[in-house]
Structures are given as C-alpha cells and as structure tokens.
Amino acid sequence: MEAIKRTKISDLLKSTAYGTQVNVRGWVRTRRNSKQVAFVALNDGSTINNVQVVIDVEKFDEEQVKLFTTGACLSVNGTLVESIGGGQSVEIQAVEIELLGACDNTYPLQKKGQTMEYMRTVAHLRPRTNTFGAVFRIRHNMAYAIHKFFHDKGFYYFHTPIITASDCEGAGQMFQVTTMNLYDLKKDEEGSIKYDSDFFGKQASLTVSGQLEGELAATALGAIYTFGPTFRAENSNTPRHLAEFWMIEPEVAFNDITDNMDLAEEFIKYCVQWALDHCMEDITFLNNMFDKGLIERLRSIVDTEFVRLAYTDGIKILEEAVAGGHKFEFPVYWGVDLASEHERYLVEHHFKRPVILTDYPKEIKAFYMKQNEDGKTVRAMDVLFPKIGEIIGGSEREADYGKLLQRIEELGIPMKDMWWYLDTRRYGSCPHSGFGLGFERLLLFVTGMSNIRDVIPFPRTPNNAEF
Ligand code: ATP
Numbered sequence: 001m002e003a004i005k006r007t008k009i010s011d012l013l014k015s016t017a018y019g020t021q022v023n024v025r026g027w028v029r030t031r032r033n034s035k036q037v038a039f040v041a042l043n044d045g046s047t048i049n050n051v052q053v054v055i056d057v058e059k060f061d062e063e064q065v066k067l068f069t070t071g072a073c074l075s076v077n078g079t080l081v082e083s084i085g086g087g088q089s090v091e092i093q094a095v096e097i098e099l100l101g102a103c104d105n106t107y108p109l110q111k112k113g114q115t116m117e118y119m120r121t122v123a124h125l126r127p128r129t130n131t132f133g134a135v136f137r138i139r140h141n142m143a144y145a146i147h148k149f150f151h152d153k154g155f156y157y158f159h160t161p162i163i164t165a166s167d168c169e170g171a172g173q174m175f176q177v178t179t180m181n182l183y184d185l186k187k188d189e190e191g192s193i194k195y196d197s198d199f200f201g202k203q204a205s206l207t208v209s210g211q212l213e214g215e216l217a218a219t220a221l222g223a224i225y226t227f228g229p230t231f232r233a234e235n236s237n238t239p240r241h242l243a244e245f246w247m248i249e250p251e252v253a254f255n256d257i258t259d260n261m262d263l264a265e266e267f268i269k270y271c272v273q274w275a276l277d278h279c280m281e282d283i284t285f286l287n288n289m290f291d292k293g294l295i296e297r298l299r300s301i302v303d304t305e306f307v308r309l310a311y312t313d314g315i316k317i318l319e320e321a322v323a324g325g326h327k328f329e330f331p332v333y334w335g336v337d338l339a340s341e342h343e344r345y346l347v348e349h350h351f352k353r354p355v356i357l358t359d360y361p362k363e364i365k366a367f368y369m370k371q372n373e374d375g376k377t378v379r380a381m382d383v384l385f386p387k388i389g390e391i392i393g394g395s396e397r398e399a400d401y402g403k404l405l406q407r408i409e410e411l412g413i414p415m416k417d418m419w420w421y422l423d424t425r426r427y428g429s430c431p432h433s434g435f436g437l438g439f440e441r442l443l444l445f446v447t448g449m450s451n452i453r454d455v456i457p458f459p460r461t462p463n464n465a466e467f
C-alpha cells in the first residue's frame with residue numbers, strides 16, 4: 001500500500017481539502033452493501049463521529065471486502081470527497097484498503113442497543129462503543145480541567161501515599177496490604193496478628209483519603225491538591241460507590257469554611273463549564289441517547305448560586321416534608337446521617353438547585369473538623385447535587401492542638417502512628433480547610449450516566465474485580 005501519513009478522523013471531518021489522498025485507520029462500526037458499493041463506517045476513537053468509506057466493489061477483491069466486518073481494523077487510503085448525503089461533510093472514496101485485524105462473528109459488540117449490565121461483562125471492549133467512547137473522552141477532559149483549574153490558581157499537585165499505616169479514619173473500610181503468608185499467620189499470646197515480620201513491620205492498608213498528608217503539605221506550600229486513587233472496602237452495593245475510585249482533595253492554609261465553600265462552588269462550575277466548552281459532541285450524544293435533560297442541567301448548574309444551609313435548618317425542612325405526608329425510607333431527626341434520599345429531596349424537590357449543607361452534628365463527622373462554639377456541631381460542608389446526592393465532603397479543620405487531642409481521646413482513635421499529624425498543630429498551627437470530590441461522582445453528573453460502574457473503565461465493587 002502507498003505510504004500516506006495517517007490523519008485522525010476528528011481532523012479529517014473538519015477538512016475541506018477535497019481531492020487529496022488521505023490515510024485513516026480505525027475499527028469498522030457498521031457496513032452496508034448495495035450492488036456496486038459497500039459503505040463502511042470507520043471510527044478511530046478521536047471523535048464520536050465515524051467517517052464513511054465508500055468502496056467501489058468492482059475495484060476490490062470481493063472476498064477481501066467480505067472481511068471488512070463490524071469490529072475489524074482497517075487502514076484505508078483514499079480520496080477525500082465532499083459528502084452528498086446528509087450527516088457528515090466529507091467521506092473517503094477508497095483506493096486501497098489493508099485489513100490490519102480481522103474480526104469474526106464472535107465479537108461481543110456486534111449487536112447494537114445492549115444493556116449497561118451486559119456492557120460491564122465486556123468492559124475490556126466497551127470503550128469501542130459510542131457510549132463508552134464518549135464517557136472516557138469526557139473523563140480525560142475532566143481530569144485535564146481539574147489540573148488546569150488548580151494550576152492556574154497557584155495550587156500545587158501533591159502526591160500523597162497510596163499505602164498507609166495510619167488507620168485513624170475508616171479502619172473497617174480499609175483494604176490491608178501485606179506480604180505475610182496468610183496460611184501461616186504468626187499470632188501473639190492474645191491471638192492478635194504479629195505484624196513485625198510483615199513488609200512494613202506494622203499493619204498497612206490502601207489509602208481511604210489523602211487528606212491528612214494533604215494538610216501537612218498545605219501548612220507548608222499554602223495551597224495544594226491531590227488527585228489519586230482511593231480505596232474503600234465498604235460493602236455498599238449502590239450506583240454511587242466504588243471500592244476503587246479517584247478523589248481530588250484540595251487543602252488550603254488560611255481558608256475558613258466560607259472560603260472553602262466558595263472554592264468548591266467555583267471548582268465544580270469550572271469543571272462543568274469546561275465540559276460544555278470542550279466535550280459538546282459527546283455530551284450531545286449522551287443527552288440524546290440516555291438523558292434528555294442533561295445539557296439543560298449542566299447549563300443550569302453554572303448559572304445558579306448554590307444554596308448554603310445549616311444542617312439543622314435542612315433537618316427542619318425534611319421534618320416538615322414528613323409532616324406533610326412525604327415518605328422517606330429512612331427516618332429523619334436531628335443527629336441522623338442523611339441518606340441519599342434526604343439529600344436529593346432538599347436539592348431536587350425543595351430548592352431545585354445544588355445545596356451546600358454546613359455545621360453537621362459532630363457525632364456523624366470526622367475527628368479533625370473544627371468544633372463550633374455550640375459544642376454540638378462542626379464546620380463541615382457537604383455539597384449536594386441533583387441525581388447524585390453528596391458530591392463533595394469537606395470542612396474547616398480543627399487548628400487547636402488541645403481541642404483536637406481531646407476529640408481524638410473522646411473517640412478513642414488509635415493515634416500512636418499519628419504523631420506526625422498532630423505536629424501540624426504543635427508547630428505553627430494555622431486555620432485551614434479542604435474538601436474531597438469523588439471524580440466518578442462528578443463524571444456521573446457530567447455524563448448523565450446513572451451507575452458509577454459506567455464512568456470508570458474497570459470498576460471494582462464487591463465481588464467484582466474482572467479485567
Ligand atoms: P458517602 O456518604 O456518599 O458514602 P462519604 O461521606 O463516605 O460518602 P467522604 O469520606 O466525604 O465520603 O469522601 C469525599 C467524597 O468522595 C464524597 O463526597 C464522594 O464524592 C466521594 N466518595 C466517597 N466514597 C466513595 C465511593 N465509595 N465511591 C466513589 N466515590 C466516593
């Protein structure tokens with residue numbers, strides 16, 4: 001075959017260089033035949049759009065053309081011509097075609113319109129579909145937007161460890177990391193496992209959050225963010241939880257809870273605006289296929305001010321709803337950890353816009369949150385979103401060494417491995433705040449997909465670590 005430099009389909013579809021010889025490579029999405037011509041829709045992942053390759057059957061070996069089946073990989077040399085039919089602006093009149101990889105009829109993606117559940121069983125191939133191609137292109141763009149947002153604001157990207165030996169938070173939810181022989185565990189007289197012969201000489205786990213190390217960085221570099229994998233062994237089989245997900249955690253010295261809310265709101269709006277500005281083809285596809293209100297919802301988020309409401313006032317609204325006859329699955333009372341149905345009631349029914357709920361009871365929040373003067377609540381802030389519920393969880397941190405230590409003792413948190421964290425309050429303590437955004441929850445919102453398993457390439461959930 002004549003050597004012509006490859007053009008990506010995304011670039012080709014914008015070209016008006018009619019009559020030039022081009023090369024494209026990609027996978028066959030569909031093929032239609034008429035008597036004299038075969039039409040092959042080719043996709044190379046650079047865009048959701050296919051380029052149509054027109055094959056004059058007389059000029060090609062009939063047996064070869066039969067091999068250009070759905071899923072096959074082709075390299076096509078041809079003439080770029082203006083398209084007469086509707087849809088695309090250009091198509092390719094094939095001159096030479098090389099079959100790079102054949103694809104037989106066992107290919108799992110031959111039938112269109114398969115369910116999302118089926119697609120998860122072929123997660124190794126699903127990026128080749130329109131839907132997952134769109135989702136993963138948006139995923140990339142969102143990751144880029146996040147780095148750009150923080151970089152432009154002077155935040156530093158800080159890498160916190162993935163393996164950690166601090167089990168002060170969510171101990172029960174942690175995946176253990178060990179090189180010990182599980183068939184022959186060494187135990188002491190009380191029957192506890194002896195970790196001194198383990199790789200790190202102590203019990204180690206996968207991180208559930210980079211926050212504590214993020215605080216060390218913020219109290220040195222001023223403003224930082226982390227963006228990394230996070231692991232939670234919570235056995236919650238919901239459409240919003242993964243065992244392995246990606247979290248973005250900014251942490252900023254001298255920010256109070258109001259600054260923290262301002263940052264969270266600006267950040268989410270920036271990301272959504274970025275998607276509208278850079279991913280419109282993919283978003284339009286998802287809007288038309290799955291979620292007719294998607295574009296509308298994205299636009300409305302960037303234009304509306306988020307509601308800011310104290311937890312206590314939120315509970316009042318929910319109690320009034322119950323009194324008015326609204327049925328929730330879980331009870332509502334001051335002190336309860338809100339369920340997703342409660343959060344969504346506030347956002348979708350009551351206010352009809354995102355809500356930042358603040359000042360939660362200290363009992364349902366983490367030990368490091370700054371205590372309010374009332375002795376009952378802490379300066380927590382959760383950002384609640386339509387269709388998602390909690391998308392961000394954050395707080396102003398307790399900067400007072402004595403108060404922090406007292407809370408740690410009250411809760412009986414094992415701090416022997418946490419002396420380094422307390423040093424932030426011992427040496428030049430400062431007010432500071434931060435939050436965590438679940439990357440996949442943001443993607444759920446931006447793509448309109450309804451299950452978190454469908455916005456990460458290879459989902460890890462209870463009983464599932466395939467691929
Ligand atoms: P939830 O109440 O929804 O389980 P959480 O309060 O345990 O969340 P945080 O510890 O506040 O979550 O974590 C910060 C953010 O990380 C959450 O607001 C959410 O966006 C995301 N997140 C938490 N757990 C998961 C998970 N298992 N899978 C995906 N994202 C998650």
Ligand code: MN
Binds near residue numbers: 382390392393394
């Ligand atoms: Mn939370």
